[in-house]
Amino acid sequence: MSAGDEHESKDTGRTEAFSDGVFAIAITLLILDVKVPLGATSERALLHGLAEEWKAYVAYTMSFSLILVMWVNHHRIFTLLRKIDQPFLFWNGLLLMVVSIVPFPTALVADYFDTPAARTAAAVYAGHGLLIALAFQGVWQHARRNRHLFARGTEAVVERLNAQYRFGPLMYLIAFALAFVSAEASIGLCLLFAIYFSFMGFTGQSPQKHR
Amino acid sequence: MSAGDEHESKDTGRTEAFSDGVFAIAITLLILDVKVPLGATSERALLHGLAEEWKAYVAYTMSFSLILVMWVNHHRIFTLLRKIDQPFLFWNGLLLMVVSIVPFPTALVADYFDTPAARTAAAVYAGHGLLIALAFQGVWQHARRNRHLFARGTEAVVERLNAQYRFGPLMYLIAFALAFVSAEASIGLCLLFAIYFSFMGFTGQSPQKHR
């Protein structure tokens, strides 16, 4: 390993550490928007208050899964990378920004899902999911167009992952469009994506197998 | 060390770093639910206001100890691991989710422990403790069923730890059942578990001794 390689490796490491920090904080802050019911004066009233918050629990689970899936895939890209360059850092910064915004649309859905303003809340959530998918594509396609950023022997994995990743923006575009028709359908689809990819991301073929 | 091993080691490292981030944030956010008494206009009134919050202090201590114990044991598993696979990541993600939820039942107990709704609050807290214990079993038993994930020579430690870990779900199940009878008994038991295992976890036999 030459001195140059070592510096590049140090670079990748710190960007991963900073990114991990942002992912970990964003995912843990989500709980701050699940509020304890106030002023219940009996067991029944507290149970009722807790049950009323089902929207907050659904929104929490959906966004926790979404950020976890993004982290797993971010992590996966970095296991393939040999080094990073400045435009990669820019795209990565943009991705971190949209990921750290997630608590906002999550709170919006939790607050407005069963109100007459539900479709607006759903459109913001799905639209934000689309932004995340696009920022992820920005990171990924930049690396893909600059093959020297990837470690040698990763071509097959990269192409296989690319086939999976390209559906991300399309899926959230559909969820966004659906929001104008039905908040339930749109959020249902977002929830399905998050949970499906939590399982798939974890049970699908690992890139390690190709090394 | 082959290139493959290095990649696996990098993998374990980043999962540890992300997990550490979530544990560290969840444990530090707990203090946000200990509120400063408002509007006290004399030394006596402020002292009284601070004393009134004893439930928040107990809930804080209980949950800080709980998360710390979970971290110590999570950390211990990782010292035994040689590598991780995709299902491990899934179980680990589930564990991180239930750990990062801890501030919610903590605030519930702090707010409702001395109200007529205390048993509901205690049942939620102990029930959530049970979920944490089950998610931890998920991580642990997956690794145990896939011995190649552990480093060589760790069999004895793994079996000894397994004997300890299997009581976790049972203990929280008892605390959960007790909540329907007495909130004090249920929370008292949860507090006892957290503090007992803080001490035991730290003073018990270390896995290192077996290497």
Added chain:
Amino acid sequence: MSAGDEHESKDTGRTEAFSDGVFAIAITLLILDVKVPLGATSERALLHGLAEEWKAYVAYTMSFSLILVMWVNHHRIFTLLRKIDQPFLFWNGLLLMVVSIVPFPTALVADYFDTPAARTAAAVYAGHGLLIALAFQGVWQHARRNRHLFARGTEAVVERLNAQYRFGPLMYLIAFALAFVSAEASIGLCLLFAIYFSFMGFTGQSPQKHR
């Protein structure tokens, strides 16, 4: 590598890790000040409420970019460093303090930008930006005056970066002065800086090229 070098390297590493943590948390906490509109009872009312918050979105984007730029440059300094000394730690601590204060002036601008108190809010924001630029100069100039802190062969990069960095305090001084005339001009300039340097920082010549 001698034992001494290793200890110094460990030192740099942990200071980077702690700094990364503070940067990552400060940047992720910014979203807590973007509040969900309350009590909207129709799609139109929620859209209107969301549109009303444009100041919060601008302030968020501006401060996210600012902290990201500071992180990129902090990171860049550390890629050049061979070791750190105690005064460096002091200046670094001061930089972390002003960076972690960012959510406060951000919330001030979000709350007061379209009120009669806008210029005060802008002066605080730009004035705080000046403090950050000065703290960064403190870190940088300390290292520059103590060349043995830098790795060998970095002289040219250090001087080139120095030529860029010296404009930072001047720019925020101008934005601060402008605040007494026009809040829009001052904040507009701060926004321009943050976004311009986000792009420049990422697309400009990398120090790695000089190794």
Added chain:
Amino acid sequence: MSAGDEHESKDTGRTEAFSDGVFAIAITLLILDVKVPLGATSERALLHGLAEEWKAYVAYTMSFSLILVMWVNHHRIFTLLRKIDQPFLFWNGLLLMVVSIVPFPTALVADYFDTPAARTAAAVYAGHGLLIALAFQGVWQHARRNRHLFARGTEAVVERLNAQYRFGPLMYLIAFALAFVSAEASIGLCLLFAIYFSFMGFTGQSPQKHR
């Protein structure tokens, strides 16, 4: 380096990472208690509102410095350590707990320093400072009584640091006692300690010089 050493080193590393996370989060959460003045309708009113918050700024600076000093010293201990054991982890957990509580007494001082309840707030702050100093002594004296935890050749540094550290609890004990006489004197002393040790900690003799 034998396999055993490597495992121990990994152990120290992850405890440092987790501790750094807790320190970094606690120090960054402090800003959440510096609130933007509400409802100012003129430049003068906002300036007045901001000036009114001087107690919050003082409390912020005092606690930021305190946590930073604790981090620097925690970091310093770890540069001397060769390995850690289970009781060390317990003491370290206790130290992390009292450090992560800091936002609470800080908010108490910010809210009550210029009220008739000031002495109670000061006593809580200084008393909590005493707890931190005692927890730090717990970590330190455990390591000192178990010399094999320290790297070889560190005896002189350990004894010199010990001479410094033993004053910590005494100083906060004095500040605590003073709180019953004068809140100003007590908080003034706490502020002095935090700022003095920020400078001393950074400009004093570094342990590295002794290696």
